[in-house]
Structure formats: structure tokens, C-alpha cells
Amino acid sequence: MENNQSYFGGIKDAVKSLLTGLGVTWREYFTPKVTEQYPENRKTVLHVASRHRGRLIMPQDAEGNNKCIACTLCEKACPNGTITIKSEMVEVDGKKKRRLVDYQYDLGECMFCQLCVNVCPQDAIKFVNEFENSTFSRDSLVLHLDKEKFEPVLPGLTDGGAEMEIGKFNTGTK
């Protein structure tokens, strides 16, 4: 590789590739920048991909019912023991049925592998991209998903963030 080029052939190739390099950086200099200025843009133009796994939620319908059947498949699938399900047996129309009492999810233990979501036969739980999860104590990371109604703190975040336009605190689109 080293010596199979003539002196002047080497110069020609070198100049050509050097100019190519300069051309690449020249284009890059004028492309819109991708930097997100996070705390300033969190309520305006923040982009977080909607498939980003921020935390687990249990979606509810308008009456506050969830789809969970307390089968504990997610609890068994979880490698970290993040999920603890309490259920009771109730008799409905003469049939015995399992009913969810408490769905406890420890966000501090979760490693966001999504095994619980994949294993759920009812699509009762899902991950959302709400990522501002820090608190001052580990206790407040223990969540009871069936008791809470999830409201995203940041507007429009769960759909992937802000509009695809150039805003005040970011100069690029995603």
C-alpha cells in the first residue's frame, strides 16, 4: 500500500482527498445544529423519541379501568423483581375470578428491558418517554400503577416531543 504510488501520483491523490475532507466540514459548518438546550427547551421544543423508555405506566380508560387481569406474567418476567402484584379471588356471576388489588412498580429497580410489556397478554402496561424521574428519596420511586392516572409533565412529550420545526432553544429538526 505504502510504495505503489509515484511521487506525483501520491501528491495528486493527497490533494484530492484533502479537498474532499475540507468539503465535508464546510457542509457541516452550515447544517443546522443538533444541540438540545435541555432545561430551557423542556416546555417548548424538546425532542425525545416516543419509543424512548422513560418509565412504565398502566393506561386507563375514561372510567378509570385498566386492562390488567393480575396474571402476574410481568412479575415473573421481570429480571429485577421490579413488579409486585397483589390480587384477590372474587366471585362474579358464580364464576371465580382474579382481581387486581395493587400493582406496585419500583422505578428505582427497573432496568427498562421491556420484558414485562412484551409478555403482557392484555397490553395493560406500556413504557412512555417521560424521563424526568429524579426524586430526593428512593421511596418515592415506588409507584402503584393501578392507582395513578398518568399525566405527562411536559406538553406533547409522549408523542415524541415538540413540533418538527426550528425553535428558540434548538436550531435543528429531528
Next chain:
Amino acid sequence: MFDFSLITTWFDSLLRDTLGLGDFLSILIECVLVGVIILAAYAIIAIVLIFMERKVCAYFQCRLGPMRVGFWGLLQVPADVLKMLIKEIFFVDKADKLLYMIAPFLVLIGSVGAFAFLPWNKGAAVLDFNVGIFLLTAISSIGVVGVFLAGWSSNNKYSLVSAMRGAVQMISYEMSLCLCLISAVVLTGTMQLSGIVEAQGDAFGWLIFKGHIPAIIALVVFLIAGNAEANRGPFDLPEAESELTAGYHTEYSGMGFGYFYLAEYLNLFIIAGVAATVFLGGWMPLHIGVAQVDTVLDYIPGFFWFCGKTFLLVWILLWIKWTYPRLRIDQILKLEWKYLMPLALLNLVLMTVVAALGLHF
């Protein structure tokens, strides 16, 4: 054309005639004043350059650079300078104390000395000798000694390797640097920087227009060699963070490190400034031979012409720095001794032929 010597002669006559001071006192006052102005300009330009480098490199990497300290990050560099000033200066136990202490000053002396040669405006050159270019290259070479001493006296193997690389590289590239300046001297017929600038005052009289092909080759080689001389860019082997931590200034803290940092950026400015002076006409406006346009262009002070050209060249050098990966030491020496130096020599011959036969514009 605004002539800065109006101000200097007025100040001189103020001291001598109005205040009635003797030769000794008035020259002393003038020298001290000029020294203070030079050092202040040196520091301010370093701050501007560091900010420029951070922003330009960020833009080349599709980032925004510093944005938080002050509007658009403008106060970031002053904050860094403040941090540097209040840091503790400590010494390495087994360092060669004397050499260790004077090394940053040697680097700074070389850099400030060369800086003083730059002609800012008509009549605003601090040092203007009849052998100006010669002395400029001589003084700027003092920096090599500082780099070498810093690496040697630190008693650190990284610093030593870096100092050796720095010395090898800087001494090698001085060859083509000077050969390019000599080819400019051949065309203008003078070594005095003010004379070189005056010689570029005709219509399209800048040397790269006047000397066409050989002058353009000389400018390109000068910028490449200058980049290597200032230890920047793809030639930053002596610093090579990934291999040598920080190279020859690894063991320096506080302002000792600050001086090296300052000198590095000012060397970049000096290289660009000398290139702008010698090849792009320095403070001379671009004259195009139409009297009205030339008069209008003359109204822009030479200071702005000089700074504009210099910062344009600085930007080009930054562009090069943030495009290319670092060379190896053998590649650096190969580039100099097998490509640039022969090219500069041939170019000198070509320039001599052009000048002797009057083939220039």
C-alpha cells in the same frame, strides 16, 4: 487613508515640547506605554481567539459550543481566564527549577516579540526594521527553545517526548516558512514590513494577485508550515492529548500553563497576521484601479482591513485544524522534507524568474 503616525507624532511632541521632557524620559514613557498596549492587545486577542476557536470548532462538529455563560456564551472565556488566574502555581519536586520557571517566559517572549512586528495600520507598526522579516523569523524561533526547555525540565517522560517532537517539527518547518517569506521578499525587493505593505498598494497590488502562481503557492505552503510551526492543527503532535496528556506543558499549572496556552493561540494569530501582511496586503485596502471605488475603500481604516484579513486566515486555519486527523511524526517530517521544502525551493526559483523577467502584474 488614515495615518496612525498622526497620533504618535502628536503624542511625541506632547511629551517633548508641551511637557518639556528630555529624550530619556519621553522615550521611556513611550516605550512603557507601547509595551502596555502590546501586552493588553496580546491578552485581548487571545481571549477573542479562544472564543472563536470554541465556536468555530463547535460549528464544524454540528454543535453550538458554549451557550450558557453570558449571552451566546460570550463570558465563557473571561470566566476561564479568571479561573486560570486564581489557580495555585506549584512546582514539580524533581524538576530542573530554573529552566522549569523560565520556559513559559521564553515561549511568551518569542510570541510577543513576533506579535510586535505586525503592522496594524499605516504608521502603527511597533517594530519596523529594514530587516523586519528576517528579525521576525529569528525572534519567533525563540519559542522553540521554550517548548524544548519546558519538556526537558519537567522531568516527565511524556513532556520529554513531546518536547523532542516539538523541536523536530518546529525547526523543520521553519525552513519552508522562511523560504516562502523569501520569495515574497524577492518580489517586493524589501525586507521591511511597512515597505512590503506599501509595495502592494497598486491596483490589484496584493502579492497573491501581483505574483500570481508562485505567490499563491507560497501562501499555501506558508499556511501549512505556519500551522505546523504554531503546533496546531493536524500537526499538534507535541500536545497530542490522546498520547501525551498535554505534552510539554503537562506539569505546569495556573498561569504557567496559561502562558503556553496564550502563546499557542497568539502564534496562530501571528502566522495569519504575517501571511495577511506579506501576501494579502496587510492594512492596504483592495485597490481595483477605479479611482472612485479606491477612494471609498480607502475610507475604511487599515486596522479593519488588517484584522479582517487576519481573522479570515485564522478561520481557514481553524477549518483545516478541525478537518484533518493528527499526523504521525514520520509523516510530518516526510511532508516537510520530501514535499514542502522542495516545493518552496522550486517556488523560490520560479518567483525569482518571474521577478527578474518582469512577468508579474
